[in-house]
Amino acid sequence: MTDSLLVSYAPATGEEVWRGAYGDVEAIVSKARKAWPGWAAKSLTTRIEVVRRFANEVRADKEKLATLIATETGKPLWEANTEVEAVIGKVEISVQAYAERTGRKRLDSAMQGIAAVRHKPHGVMAVLGPYNFPAHLPNGHMVPALIAGNVIVFKPSEKTPAVAEALVECWRRSGIDVDAVQLLVGGPNEGKALTLSADVDGVLFTGSAQAGISINRSLSTNPGKIVALEMGGNNPIVVTDTPKVVDAAAIIVQSAFTTAGQRCTAARRLIVVDAMYDGVMEQLLPLAKRLVVDEPFADPAPFMGPVIDNETADRLNESFLELMTRGGKPLLHMRRPDPERPFLTPGIIDTTTQEDRPDIELFGPVLQVIRVADLDAAIAEANNTRFGLSASLIGGSPEDYGRFWANARAGIINWNRPTNGASSDAPFGGIGLSGNHRPAAYYAADYCAYPVASNEMEQPRAKIGIGLSD
Numbered sequence: 089m090t091d092s093l094l095v096s097y098a099p100a101t102g103e104e105v106w107r108g109a110y111g112d113v114e115a116i117v118s119k120a121r122k123a124w125p126g127w128a129a130k131s132l133t134t135r136i137e138v139v140r141r142f143a144n145e146v147r148a149d150k151e152k153l154a155t156l157i158a159t160e161t162g163k164p165l166w167e168a169n170t171e172v173e174a175v176i177g178k179v180e181i182s183v184q185a186y187a188e189r190t191g192r193k194r195l196d197s198a199m200q201g202i203a204a205v206r207h208k209p210h211g212v213m214a215v216l217g218p219y220n221f222p223a224h225l226p227n228g229h230m231v232p233a234l235i236a237g238n239v240i241v242f243k244p245s246e247k248t249p250a251v252a253e254a255l256v257e258c259w260r261r262s263g264i265d266v267d268a269v270q271l272l273v274g275g276p277n278e279g280k281a282l283t284l285s286a287d288v289d290g291v292l293f294t295g296s297a298q299a300g301i302s303i304n305r306s307l308s309t310n311p312g313k314i315v316a317l318e319m320g321g322n323n324p325i326v327v328t329d330t331p332k333v334v335d336a337a338a339i340i341v342q343s344a345f346t347t348a349g350q351r352c353t354a355a356r357r358l359i360v361v362d363a364m365y366d367g368v369m370e371q372l373l374p375l376a377k378r379l380v381v382d383e384p385f386a387d388p389a390p391f392m393g394p395v396i397d398n399e400t401a402d403r404l405n406e407s408f409l410e411l412m413t414r415g416g417k418p419l420l421h422m423r424r425p426d427p428e429r430p431f432l433t434p435g436i437i438d439t440t441t442q443e444d445r446p447d448i449e450l451f452g453p454v455l456q457v458i459r460v461a462d463l464d465a466a467i468a469e470a471n472n473t474r475f476g477l478s479a480s481l482i483g484g485s486p487e488d489y490g491r492f493w494a495n496a497r498a499g500i501i502n503w504n505r506p507t508n509g510a511s512s513d514a515p516f517g518g519i520g521l522s523g524n525h526r527p528a529a530y531y532a533a534d535y536c537a538y539p540v541a542s543n544e545m546e547q548p549r550a551k552i553g554i555g556l557s558d
Contacts, residue, residue: 094273096249099162099394099430100383106160106250111272113281120212120239121287123267128209128237135235136183142262143179146172153254157223158384160248162393163347165384174224174512181512181530182232189533190236201545207537209237210314211289214282218295219396220350222248223255228528229292230269236537241288243272243279247396283307290314290535297449297475297521304524316526316535318352320449321477321518323507324470325355326492327364328463330483337371339482343506345379345434348392349453353478353500353508356450358457359466364483365459373420376434381425394430395452401430404452408435411456415442419457447473463488471497477518478507499527
């Protein structure tokens with residue numbers, strides 16, 4: 089445990105939002121471990137009642153929580169409000185998903201007794217959350233894990249501890265067992281110690297591929313610990329033949345620049361067939377220039393706020409310049425209106441002729457454009473990545489979409505819809521560097537409980553009918 093304090097700042101203003109002491113990993117995990125038997129022993133009905141009370145507490149604090157999210161992340165208030173709604177909505181979705189994904193099975197077999205399948209919780213689950221959706225994304229792990237009978241140690245991003253504390257306070261007011269949801273404040277060292285703790289039974293992570301790979305590597309010799317990784321993407325959005333060019337431009341903007349591009353499902357690469365290139369650019373570039381970039385509470389409301397901090401803004405600016413030096417042709421220059429604050433305008437750059445395009449996730453408002461000859465070439469380019477989270481096709485026929493769906497390597501594949509904005513009623517996850525085949529959202533129940541097969545009889549009944557001596 090360190091004596092120093094962790095401090096978070098508002099990206100839009102630089103003002104201090106929160107400060108607090110770093111957590112003691114060993115002590116916090118110990119509390120959670122002691123709380124687990126009591127929470128797991130409660131009936132499923134009781135656990136569901138508690139998570140529903142949690143939803144009511146969030147609903148009661150909706151305005152306060154949305155304001156805090158907007159302040160600490162920099163995202164516009166309208167978007168912070170949608171995040172709070174997602175936190176509330178996650179509860180009923182998780183209740184339904186648990187019933188569907190982990191339902192009990194019973195097969196009577198007369199003289200052979202009963203064959204049954206039930207599910208059990210893992211125990212203490214470490215939830216490591218990101219800064220871009222500091223309430224919704226960790227909540228997407230916490231609610232299904234608690235319903236299943238696990239307890240939680242929640243380690244938020246060091247950039248958004250205030251939102252995490254407010255979320256945990258809602259759990260406290262729900263009447264949950266006092267130590268069943270623990271907040272661990274800290275940075276990478278605390279996250280690593282939490283992950284490696286012998287008393288942690290599962291690690292549920294949302295964040296960068298680099299951090300996720302590090303977690304996976306550190307636990308590679310411990311198969312008994314469940315690990316679910318939600319990582320990023322170098323996501324393609326493909327445009328083929330369509331007369332709806334204005335709509336296509338709007339979908340591209342929504343995909344690439346919502347949340348200032350700070351979504352794991354944001355479009356990073358716009359792949360356009362030659363015949364559509366000029367028409368798409370005529371609509372896309374003026375639309376992107378019109379996007380209002382401002383502080384979260386501005387009136388009129390902005391489309392984008394700042395990125396999370398100045399270091400991130402500097403890194404994105406450097407990346408845009410690096411793409412230019414490697415042969416990229418800027419179509420819309422990224423600008424930094426205030427050198428003291430991390431506001432960035434959308435940047436669009438044509439990298440068609442660039443050799444060895446870097447296969448990385450530029451987590452911000454940067455969109456690379458790549459021209460291709462036809463849809464087959466577009467699909468090949470879409471798959472030219474180690475990631476595999478989200479992909480979208482704009483235009484084309486049902487047959488074209490069928491071909492795209494069948495061949496695109498991604499866990500989320502859309503048609504005439506943005507790459508982002510996935511439904512919580514469906515699984516959420518990717519392949520390659522985007523995840524480890526444990527999708528979240530509706531399928532989170534799968535990694536929050538494990539199936540137990542049983543053969544059962546009320547009285548022992550057996551005999552040995554062969555192989556015995558006289």
